[in-house]
Amino acid sequence: MADQAAPAQEAGGVENAQTEGSGQVPISSMLQEPSYDVEVQLSDLQKDEENPLGSARTFQELGLPNEVLQGLVAMQFQKPSKVQERALPLMLSDPPRNMIAQSQSGTGKTAAFVTTVLSRVDFTKPTQPQALLLAPSRELARQIESVIGQIGQFVNNLGVATAIPGAIPRDGRVDKPIVVGTPGTTMDLIRRRQFDVSGLRVLVIDEADNMLDQQGLGDQCSRVKKMLPETIQILLFSATFPEKVLKYATVFAPSANMIKLKVQELTVKGISQMYMDCPGEADKYEILCKLYGLMNIGSSIIFVKTRESANRIQESMTRDGHKVSVLHGAYEGSERDALLDDFRTGKSKVLITTNVLARGIDVSTVSMVINYDIPMKGMGDAMHDTETYLHRIGRTGRFGRVGVSITFISDKKSFLALQAIANDLQVDLVSLSPEDWDETEKRVQRVIKSSRAQANFNPSAAP
Template identity: 80%
Template sequence: MADFASRITQPDQPHGLGQPTEVPRLQENNYDVEVQLSDLKQDTDNPLGSVHTFEELGLPTEVLKGLTAMRFQKPSKVQEKALPLMLANPPQNMIAQSQSGTGKTAAFVTTVLSRVDHTKPNQPQALLLAPSRELARQIEMVIGHIGQFLPTLGISAAIPGSIPRDGRVDKNIVVGTPGTVMDLIKRRQFDVSQLRVLVIDEADNMLDQQGLGDQCARVKAMLPKDIQILLFSATFPDKVMKYATAFAPNANQIKLRVQELTVKGISQMYMDCPSESDKYDILCKLYGLMNIGSSIIFVKTRESANQIQQRMMKDGHKVSVLHGAYEGSERDALLEEFRTGKSKVLITTNVLARGIDVSTVSMVINYDIPMKGMGEAMHDTETYLHRIGRTGRFGRVGVSITFISDKKSFDALNAIARDLEIDLVALKPDDWDETEMLVQTVIKSSRAQAGYVPGGGPA
């Protein structure tokens, strides 16, 4: 690998490490929000409102109290632009490209809580869809926090195993996964006649994947025709955007440029492993650094996740594993252990690549580079971006380390670097003093900010 790995751009000062004491205090200050209004909005006298305080939005008092309790001091830039458009009457669709950490979850949750008639707590009025039970549970948690002062707030989790066959969806807000929601509607356990708003999080993944995209389309076909549709994702590739504009017609659009979505607080590194078999030994050498905060190791398959976890445990390293083969309740418990710090190193597949928000994660390791297509023939820039976004949360900084071991993995990572217009810091497997110094510098500066919460709040 040494003969061609040096071709990856080497900056004079490594990306994110040039001046380690200068940590970005609030990442959302680093980008501008581009707004594209739908045709329906073009002729209005005041086509675009922008707010600087939550009070200006006319939110219910209980929702304002919830935002304050969550330490949201003022709207983030995305919220400033998105909330007036999403809350305007008559309701209008929205397509928003906005990474986690910019306030997107709070934006659509605030909209949902403001749209729901809380005098009808047992009538489903809002549906929020996510690609995994973990993300659905996380959204449910955010709704509970922001809506904590609403006396009649009710949330139904429409995820596998949560609602028995003789049960009913009888809360005014429903959070779930597409397949389970579709089944509940078909079995007449879920009355959708009064739904006012549909939110799809991680929409690029939800609309692009064959199975999920099909299920989302079928769910939408069962809903009221005048329902407000809000699509959120960190990335919207062109082909997905075409489908999204058809799925949510006449939608206002909010976008961030791709290079602004690369998470400036993350120092993106790569480890040039001599061979595929050497990756495991290098991973174990990094174990001490993984425990400074919390770490996520992403691998390609469930089988390799299990094998690496078993091998590391046998070698005396405490690690846990989570993937789609686990039962729902077990997945919930494993993620909760990771959130609370009982488990500090988690091996997983792409099931946790999207949206999962664990503030203590200081390191992400791409043991296997994300690939897509038949035979995994092409690099997957969007999944790489989502994976590394699990660190650098809440205005902190973090580290991502991607393993390369052959020409195919090098070419894939180089292509990702070109797509995102980023520089990558090289780590040397034969110089552990330098490697530890580089990684520790970033992680310790991240830990120094552990009590910091940005004005825009989480997610």
């Protein structure tokens, strides 16, 4: 059974630990973590204890295996981020407790659950699967695999199997202690008895808002969970948790501790959010081409609604002399891996994609995200999709770096949808006009070339 592609749902993030999965040496000493408070809600079980676990100011306080500490030091992690500070003691507690964590991109959540997994696995059993990490796309699964390899680089017998389409042959077996995959492929491997789940200790679900949504991958995740040991520790992570998904999450991970941030704190702090008021739908392409020069200052991602639209825009831009690439779910897995590698390494600087890349993918050089089509959801695109917007724009402005998002509007429906998104996130969007291109270029360049964009950065007021 092929993994279902997530519908036009959210987007969100695997942080580069504090540059996760980017293939680059992390420079955590240069990171400026946004200021926010982490709210902790202990489960009833934990509340009953006389001394509930608090927070850890250093990784050494956590009692991590030496090899894991070495990996964190090698990656230049100087101290736990605020989310790691509160989440790691709870996730590493004995006996293990479930966790539901709402934590935005850029806060170190991937490193938090990877550190927990590496601490839970017994690597003297190198062929027994003990930890399963599920993600909505092969790209995100591969990125998590990369983070495990970086933090676990000093662990003896470290082995990671990828349960993604095409990775494990029909006559093969899952014979590594850590398994990272997508839910449909994982379910098939278990059903075909290629994957022995009897020794699993930890289940991690990243981008849990989409993974547990019944319109997304929820059915597959539920079926996988029913096949796993009842004693397994469940860790759910996501940048957003809509109310209906959160209710289900508390059933999926019973008696879970919870950590969360306030909604307005989820807006990525380093992004100046703008919108382009296009005269009509037919004018969007010409305006996109005019922005091409600005897209190449760093790297840029253009989000569109459909695969067909992505292909059409890429063909037109290439014909008009612009170098752009396209990536979406119609490509074979190996092609998708190669296209993303080219984008990571800078061979390709402008990437057109659908929501397949909206979640979790971290490429440190991305300075601009363009919402060519505004994210909508429901039958007939009936309603604005704030979560997808939030996750999409989170592909830039990572870890205190500068970033710009530009959303195209071309009619009353798209204007009202963007207005509703801005209200949900409590942000003011900067208007760009196609009538005054010199001023538009100045405003965008001012942000991209500034040393740091703030959440309330106003290009019109900047010196």
